[in-house]
Amino acid sequence: MFDSLEVFRMAEGLARHAAARQSVVARNIANVNTPGYRQRDIASFAEVYRPAEADAPMRRTRPGHLAAADGLTLPRQQVVAEARAAPNGNSVSLETEIVKSAELRQQHEMALSIYRSALSVLRTSLGRQ
Amino acid sequence: MSDLIRTMALSASGMRAQSARLGHVAENIANADTPGYRRKLVSFEAVAGQGNAGGEVRTGPVRLDRSELPEIFDPANPLSDDRGLYRGSNVDLLVEIADARQAQRSYEANLKMFDQARQMTSSLFELLRR
Numbered sequence: 120m121f122d123s124l125e126v127f128r129m130a131e132g133l134a135r136h137a138a139a140r141q142s143v144v145a146r147n148i149a150n151v152n153t154p155g156y157r158q159r160d161i162a163s164f165a166e167v168y169r170p171a172e173a174d175a176p177m178r179r180t181r182p183g184h185l186a187a188a189d190g191l192t193l194p195r196q197q198v199v200a201e202a203r204a205a206p207n208g209n210s211v212s213l214e215t216e217i218v219k220s221a222e223l224r225q226q227h228e229m230a231l232s233i234y235r236s237a238l239s240v241l242r243t244s245l246g247r248q
Numbered sequence: 249m250s251d252l253i254r255t256m257a258l259s260a261s262g263m264r265a266q267s268a269r270l271g272h273v274a275e276n277i278a279n280a281d282t283p284g285y286r287r288k289l290v291s292f293e294a295v296a297g298q299g300n301a302g303g304e305v306r307t308g309p310v311r312l313d314r315s316e317l318p319e320i321f322d323p324a325n326p327l328s329d330d331r332g333l334y335r336g337s338n339v340d341l342l343v344e345i346a347d348a349r350q351a352q353r354s355y356e357a358n359l360k361m362f363d364q365a366r367q368m369t370s371s372l373f374e375l376l377r378r
Contacts, residue, residue, distance in 0.1 A: 141251065142251045145254075145262075145365065149259060150262075150292070150294050151262075151354050152266075153292040220360075227368050227371065231372065
């Protein structure tokens with residue numbers, strides 16, 4: 120039932136996207152001193168999320184997308200071409216990554232709050248507390 | 249959730265690498281006055297993996313700095329030759345302190361990522377409650 124209710128699918132997709140992007144940020148920060156390492160990122164949630172359409176089949180618009188049963192295709196990590204490289208080839212900016220992780224924290228919290236409140240609405244409609 | 253566990257593994261590898269780096273900096277500083285000591289350099293490399301896998305950082309082999317050892321004038325030293333010079337170490341304290349500062353900053357950033365992943369995981373578990 121939770122798969123067919125759009126609010127639950129979207130909240131779950133948002134939380135999973137935040138977790139996936141957090142993993143990429145952690146990878147960048149772990150390699151902040153590695154020579155030749157280029158900063159990576161994944162596509163934003165708005166780009167990868169597809170709402171459920173009853174009669175539309177699953178489409179893969181890019182070969183990098185994995186077909187998933189739910190609305191979220193897990194995006195591949197892409198090297199960020201705009202990031203400027205230091206003389207040793209490293210293009211990770213610590214400040215950018217930390218700010219990104221703060222945003223992801225909020226995104227994750229928002230997804231869980233939406234999920235929790237939708238769950239309580241469901242409970243109320245069932246007549247339970 | 250496996251993404252969050254992967255985040256913790258990535259951050260742990262970063263912390264391990266930075267503390268190894270700090271260990272070598274401490275060795276260099278301790279041996280700043282040792283005659284003939286060459287400072288140790290440690291390089292970082294990213295573990296290769298397919299697609300989204302891999303990315304952990306690990307320390308490569310320890311190398312010695314091959315720059316020339318300075319000659320120090322001290323005739324009283326038993327190691328000095330007939331001109332009163334002996335070879336010191338090529339450790340520059342300013343470089344080592346700056347290196348230690350950067351290692352500390354990177355370590356704290358990795359620790360922050362680890363902590364954030366841990367908090368996100370426990371927020372997820374909070375959903376189960378009530």
